[in-house]
Amino acid sequence: MNFWQELKSQNRPILCSAPLDGVSDLAFCKICLDGGADIAYTEMTSTNDLYHKSKQLITYLKQFKGTHRVGIQLYGKDPEQFTKAAQIAESLGFDEININFGCPAKGVISSGGGVMLMRDLDNIYKIIENTIKGTCLPVSIKIRAGINIESIKKHGLEINYNAIESCNDIIHNTNNQITKITALDLLNKIKNLPISCIIIHGRTYEQLFSGEINYNLIKECRSFVENNFIESKKKNGFSPIIIANGGIIDDITAKKALELTQANGLMIGMGSYGKPFIFNELKGIKNNNLNKYILNHAKYLFESKPQKAHLDFRKHLLWYLKDNENFVFLRNKIIKIESLKDIEEIINNV
Numbered sequence: 001m002n003f004w005q006e007l008k009s010q011n012r013p014i015l016c017s018a019p020l021d022g023v024s025d026l027a028f029c030k031i032c033l034d035g036g037a038d039i040a041y042t043e044m045t046s047t048n049d050l051y052h053k054s055k056q057l058i059t060y061l062k063q064f065k066g067t068h069r070v071g072i073q074l075y076g077k078d079p080e081q082f083t084k085a086a087q088i089a090e091s092l093g094f095d096e097i098n099i100n101f102g103c104p105a106k107g108v109i110s111s112g113g114g115v116m117l118m119r120d121l122d123n124i125y126k127i128i129e130n131t132i133k134g135t136c137l138p139v140s141i142k143i144r145a146g147i148n149i150e151s152i153k154k155h156g157l158e159i160n161y162n163a164i165e166s167c168n169d170i171i172h173n174t175n176n177q178i179t180k181i182t183a184l185d186l187l188n189k190i191k192n193l194p195i196s197c198i199i200i201h202g203r204t205y206e207q208l209f210s211g212e213i214n215y216n217l218i219k220e221c222r223s224f225v226e227n228n229f230i231e232s233k234k235k236n237g238f239s240p241i242i243i244a245n246g247g248i249i250d251d252i253t254a255k256k257a258l259e260l261t262q263a264n265g266l267m268i269g270m271g272s273y274g275k276p277f278i279f280n281e282l283k284g285i286k287n288n289n290l291n292k293y294i295l296n297h298a299k300y301l302f303e304s305k306p307q308k309a310h311l312d313f314r315k316h317l318l319w320y321l322k323d324n325e326n327f328v329f330l331r332n333k334i335i336k337i338e339s340l341k342d343i344e345e346i347i348n349n350v
């Protein structure tokens, strides 16, 4: 039984901590797991760097060994690199491999990666197929609601129209012109691949990180997957798990997302900033001691990144204490912290 099966059998929403570039390092993954996340994801990891065995990257990733329920997120655009990257990821002890098809960061999309991969669904198919070839671990994907054709053209990138098969009766064209590529188009393309989980950020590329979540689309994806992903059912015994993502910050938003999407679980990103125990809260576990989380998080960070932990932790401490009544006063101290002792001193006085 892989851990997705285990989590599914618990018959409650699966709660995932999101991959967050510049945030979800080892310490953040650990504190979110302490705070009740069922699985935590690393920041996006370059398959190009893994393929070329970047020493610095491998040394960093080796630190995750022994921490369980961690998925490594891979990004890249060359299918050939994904097989080897997946092999390396498995050898490093990760529990799961996730592929990023939703990143809108300039540095990634300018060369056609991240969300721009949606312009060629054949390539997405190959990337997933090659990843599965390289590993026995469960493979998941993280996608966005969609992207407009115009946005792809603006970046001077070619679109593989032949790869966009008409998906059921979903029509998103005017005058027979395809105007967007959606999560459903992507899922239609890869329905024969045995993936274990699909994480859907219910915003389009154009929305970036704010605005309405398309719950209905996530719900449609859920039923599409139930009816079409035969290979996943054969291999795993269940259709891919659907995880809804975007805008979940508390019990109310979580309940709304689950009700409207019928997803198997939720992924939380910004809602866990300064609140890694949000996962416990959603499970009904209260009394999460803020100071204990701050101290443990800081310790994890000073252990794993001794050189720059004090710099990295400043932003976390600002998030942790943002609702404190003395925040303006504390802020001046937080932006100067240099050591664990400075952090202890601040929290002993709040």
Ligand SMILES: Cc1cc2nc3c(=O)[nH]c(=O)nc-3n(C[C@H](O)[C@H](O)[C@H](O)COP(=O)(O)O)c2cc1C
Binding pocket: 018, 019, 020, 021, 022, 023, 042, 043, 044, 073, 100, 102, 103, 142, 201, 209, 245, 246, 247, 248, 267, 268, 269, 270, 271
């Ligand atoms: C600072 C930041 C970094 C992110 N880095 C990644 C990343 O490395 N990989 C990824 O798939 N998504 C990344 N995302 C997107 C989040 O995982 C998530 O999909 C998005 O923030 C929506 O969820 P939320 O509203 O719960 O934050 C990032 C988002 C933010 C704000």
